[in-house]
Amino acid sequence: MKIRAMLAGASLCMFGAMAAQAQTTEPLKIGFLAEMAGMYGAPGQDQYDAFMLAVEERGGKLGGVPVQIIKEDTQFKPDVASQIVDRLLDREKVELFTGITYTHIALAVYKKISDKGAFLVASNTGPALIAGEGCVPNFFTTTWQNDQLSEVVGRYAKEKGYKKVFALAPNYQAGKDFVAGFKKAYSKPLLNEVYTPVAQQDFSAELSMIQAEGPDAVYVFYPGALGVNFVKQYAQAGLKNIPLLNTATTEGINLPAQGESATGAVNGSFWGPDFDNETSKHFVAAFEAKYNRIPSQYAAQGYDSALLIDSALKKVNGDISNKDAFRAALKEADFKSLRGDFKFGNNHFPIQDFHVFEAYKDNKGRMNVRRIATPMVQAQDGFAHLCPMK
Template sequence: MRVIYTSPRHTSLRPMLAALAMALAASAPAMAQAPIKIGFLGELSGPQAAIGKEQYDGLMLLIERNGGKLGGYPVQVIKEDSQLKPDVANQLVRKLVERDKVDIITGVSFSNIMMAVHKYVTDNKVFLVGSNAGPSQIAGSQCSPYQFITSWQGDQTSEAVGKYATDKGYKKVFLLAPNYQAGKDTLAGFKRHFKGEVVDEIYSSLRQQDFSAELSQVSAAKPDAVFAFFPGGLGVNFAKQYAQAGLMKSTPLLSTFVADAVSLPSLGPGAQGLISGGFWAPDFNNAANSKFVADFEQKYNRIPSNYAAQSYDAAQLLDSAIAKVGGKVSDKQAFMAALKAANFQSVRGAFKFNNNHFPIQDMHVLEVAKDAKGRMSLKTISTPFKNHQDAYHDKCPM
């Protein structure tokens, strides 16, 4: 019989080495895991590029602060420009899902792009964490358990302005918006809570830059006020032409996203007093918002917009959910539950998802005014709706 001799010294080292190996494995789970792939889809070129850039910068602010990680796990962000073209967006999401094998798609700036990609992404059980577009269809009958929207449903911000217009006693209001889903949703939201007369309702091309014909119609109608929705570069052009037509002095301009941190540097002091609806403003007094605004200004040298704020919240949502599942986003039911829990401190204050995975949130009326540094910004003047649910959630079967 062969006898193998083991020294006492070697015997005592074996359990120690095994324990050390286990400790090292437990202390750095993220090191052994390939990066979680996140596709970012947004408008990054053309007149609306500022919106996509704000969304991307808001997302990357948290990721870069965390050393390229979310939830303690490394992430790889693959950035794509949808160019405001639904066919291009369709090609890009197929690339992201089929070739890049992303686990999550975030961003999505415009509602026509969201409507083009939503079904494909969610049917493939890829998580769609939208940080801007919120068309009524996906809040209602076309909702999906794989969608999580950190912005707002398209009607909500204008609902607050509609109530404001009623409370101000405006009897006749003229409405304008681009001719696409968000424009239609926005005007529907205003009309839902405005009790006066809509004297006219005009939908212009989403790529239109000259509004002289529409402004002539406004002048002829002589309304008590105008309500307009023109995001990004459209809002800059519209507001400038509104002022040049002499309407800013005679006819109050109410809006959603005509005046925001994207447009105000171009609009300048002439926009002071302009009214806007919104879910958030830079002056919100909570710790999460104060840190976000300070960090954003330090990194990018500008005031953040709502687009950046809602995308930063998307990053915070992902950060909390990825941590909760230990980086295992492939466990789709567990990750879905972690996203639904929304266990993070939002820049807007309280945050929770409704049954349709859109936020239940306060909706505010904001006014263009100078901030403490003398810059044109938005300040909160009223909150017409607390814990506001969108108008379509009861049509969602979830």
């Protein structure tokens, strides 16, 4: 009897150990939400490709633990995004999300994720509400607050002495945020501001307005395919003598399609492929080798989001069930960012430098961007003081 009891006890111990081992090796599920197709899909694809590059470089792991990336296309529709999040939270038991490409999608899901005790590490967009009074403890971003990408261009326009600026953007929240950010830093009345339908592809009417009003610079926010069409039509209309300033329009994903039409256009961002730190140089080389294209700022943000998650998971040994510990690990941001120094403000948005980049043809015959100025140094967004978090 004693021997049988001892054997039975040993078997139970062995079974428990095997079960525990199986549990610890089960991949951590990460929900990746982004636009993946259509005219708004290119930024999301770059976010995803760069994130997966970081995962693959680490052998399918982040923080030393295996990860399962569940990719979902939010289709530019808040209701679709909300349904996806519900399914991943309730059925798949996902507790960590990343990606998010557009402002209205972020606003539809960020609070729902945080309220359920899950985490969102966004790799694009930064609505004013989330940065300010609507901030939540489980939202982090490796990007910027929307206004900042246009504030840096507005400050550049002011320093250049432009007196009459004509502004255009799609008629949705991010478009309005970016124009507002430009105006805040430019600090002069605009010659005109026009908001176009979000699916508009033909800008002939707006280009005729520009010709008639005679600005000394034009500012636009047209991401993805909208930016390709606008820049090509701008050049075809004979307007290249008017400086084209922009946010998210003449950068990595658009430049190959825009071609020399984009030459000389000035874009504002936190990072460019000419950055000289080791993380950035490695990333650019690895991304080009794998995907045969120059990485965009969207790719840079996706890569940094993976590095941030990797650093935080290491600190908690891959166990995110202790929410306070994982949140503290994310806020510590103990990783080498491809933008250089990285730290979070009280609202979990980065405090960082912002630069302006000029589009040009590089020595390999490719359209590329190069940094020409750094108008904003260690800048915190203008909404952080409205966030009650410390």
